[in-house]
Amino acid sequence: MPALHTVNKSPFERDALTACLARAAEGSTILLIEDGVTAALAGTRHAPTLTAAAGRFSLAVLGPDLAARGLAGRPLVPGVKVVDYDGFVDLAADSSTVVSWL
Amino acid sequence: MQFGILVNEGPFNHQAADSAYQFCKAAIGKGHTVARVFFYYDGVHNANRLSEPQADDRNVVRRWSELARDHGVDLVVCVAAGLRRGIKDELLAEGFRISGLGQLIEVGIQADRTLTFGD
Amino acid sequence: MNDETEFESGVVKRLMFVNRKAPHGTIYALEVLEMILISAAFDQDVHLAFLDDGVFQIVKGQDPSALEIKNFAKTYRALEGYDIEKLYVDQESLEERGLSADDLLVDVEVIGRDAMTELIDTMDVVFSA
Numbered sequence: 440m441p442a443l444h445t446v447n448k449s450p451f452e453r454d455a456l457t458a459c460l461a462r463a464a465e466g467s468t469i470l471l472i473e474d475g476v477t478a479a480l481a482g483t484r485h486a487p488t489l490t491a492a493a494g495r496f497s498l499a500v501l502g503p504d505l506a507a508r509g510l511a512g513r514p515l516v517p518g519v520k521v522v523d524y525d526g527f528v529d530l531a532a533d534s535s536t537v538v539s540w541l
Numbered sequence: 542m543q544f545g546i547l548v549n550e551g552p553f554n555h556q557a558a559d560s561a562y563q564f565c566k567a568a569i570g571k572g573h574t575v576a577r578v579f580f581y582y583d584g585v586h587n588a589n590r591l592s593e594p595q596a597d598d599r600n601v602v603r604r605w606s607e608l609a610r611d612h613g614v615d616l617v618v619c620v621a622a623g624l625r626r627g628i629k630d631e632l633l634a635e636g637f638r639i640s641g642l643g644q645l646i647e648v649g650i651q652a653d654r655t656l657t658f659g660d
Numbered sequence: 661m662n663d664e665t666e667f668e669s670g671v672v673k674r675l676m677f678v679n680r681k682a683p684h685g686t687i688y689a690l691e692v693l694e695m696i697l698i699s700a701a702f703d704q705d706v707h708l709a710f711l712d713d714g715v716f717q718i719v720k721g722q723d724p725s726a727l728e729i730k731n732f733a734k735t736y737r738a739l740e741g742y743d744i745e746k747l748y749v750d751q752e753s754l755e756e757r758g759l760s761a762d763d764l765l766v767d768v769e770v771i772g773r774d775a776m777t778e779l780i781d782t783m784d785v786v787f788s789a
Contacts, residue, residue, distance in 0.1 A: 442781055445656075447560070458680065458712050461752075461773055464781035473556045503563070524567035531564075531654050532542050532573065538780060539657040539788040541549070541680070547787060549688075582691055582789075621694060642698040649785040650673050650702065657788040 441466045441497070443534035447473035447541065450485040459540040460492050468497040468530055470522070476504045481514040493518040501527060544568050545652035546578040547645060549659030551586035552601035553594070558587050561658035562604055569612050576652050577615040578605070579645040580637075582659070585623040588616070590634035602634045609636025617644045673784040675699060676707040679714035681789065683733070684724055689717045690732050692789035697735075700742035707746045707783070708739075709776065710768070715753045720765040736766040750776050 444463045448455035456471075456478050463469060469492070471479050478489055479500040489498065493516065502521045505511045515521070522530065531537050546565060550557035565575045580587050592602045608614045616637040618628060623639055630639060649655045677696050683689040699706050710718060722733040739745070747768040754760060754770065761770050771779070780786065 447556075447660075454712070462711070462750075462777050462780055464777050467781070472560060524563045525571060527564060528568045528571055528573065531544070531568075531656060534654070535781075536783050536786055537654055537656045538678070538783075538786045539659065541657070541659045541788050549789070581695070582687065622691060642695055643701065645695065645787075646675075646699045646702050646704070649675060649787070650669055650671055650704065655785045655787070657786075659788060 440533065440535040441468060443467070443530050443537045444469045445537065445539050446471050446475040446478065447539070449474040449477045450488065451477060455540040456485075456488065459538075460488070460496075463496060463538075465495045466497070468499060468534065470527065470530055471498075471500040472504055472527070476500050476508065476510065479505070479515045479519045480510065481516050486516050489516045489519070499526070499530065542573045542654065543576045543652040544573060545576055545648035545655035547655065547657045547659075548578060548580050548584040548587060549582045549657065551583040552592065554583075555660045557658040557660060558584070558601055559599075561656075562601070562608070564656065564658070565608060565614065569608075575608075575612070575614045577617055577644065577648040579648060580616070580618045581622050581642075581645065583626070584659075585618050585626055585628040588618045588623075588628055588633050588637040590632060592634075606634050606636040619645070672703065672705055674705045674707065674782060676709055676780065676783045676786045678709050678711065678780075678786055678788050679717055680712045682713040682716040683722065684727065684729055688789040690730065692787075693732055693735050695787065695789075696739070696744060697742060700744050705746075706744050707748065707779070708744070709748050709750070709780065710753070711750045711776070712753050715749055715757060715759060715764075718749070718764045718766055718768070719759065720763055722765075733765060739766070748776065748779060
């Protein structure tokens, strides 16, 4: 089973996403939560980072955190799946371990 | 499946406690068990029964207490981190208890998955 | 679940504490050490990873006396006495910060990104501070 990695920081403010992408094993799932959801938006300065990672990882973003920030309808980096908290639980349950990049 | 949860941040200042709570609620709703939520670092402030948020906002402390009451979730506040921050028995909201860090390691060993929510 | 003093499961898990924050600016480095010391009592396979700014936690010559903050750096040297000997440092994190293994106050294994990736991926439980 692959690991689940969560990232809760905006890439515009901190480097948690970069740190995660550099250390997550290929095939892992990366879930963006809290302020980390801004990394999922298409067309931003940081979108190329996630776009480049889409081939190596399974990418997901927490929908309620997008919605809370008024970002729910925005285009996302291709390949990023939107999940709710139930989906977060499923991802955790289906993983070998959960790593939080804080 | 059994989940263990570590909460590193206090309520309100950071979303970590909210995310942890929503995760727990969803997990329980799906038939999983949350064996224990361990509060460490400033996370110990989640147990403060004197917390009185405004009426139109969520009550983070009470939500945890309800999770303990309704679903038997073990809410453990680290004794050392709590003492440092003045979180003692007399300040604990319903459903919380104070114990050692061993309780965190223990749930890490016994639960199927352990997740950290923090800053 | 039992009280910790009675705990005996026979289960040995691969636990990792991931340290990514510099010391003193926040309390994470100090309090995670308390967590690590307690984990030693559970006969588990404990690993410490120092990544990114976490490498500053184990730099030699720390003196927070003027800040009146506890100097907990010496605790890292005591870990060996608790049989916590699997300390891994991310090589690129060191290099990016102009540091080398000689700058560190404790014996560690400096490993590259690929080895770190593989190590993290084999863990059962990862605690993040």
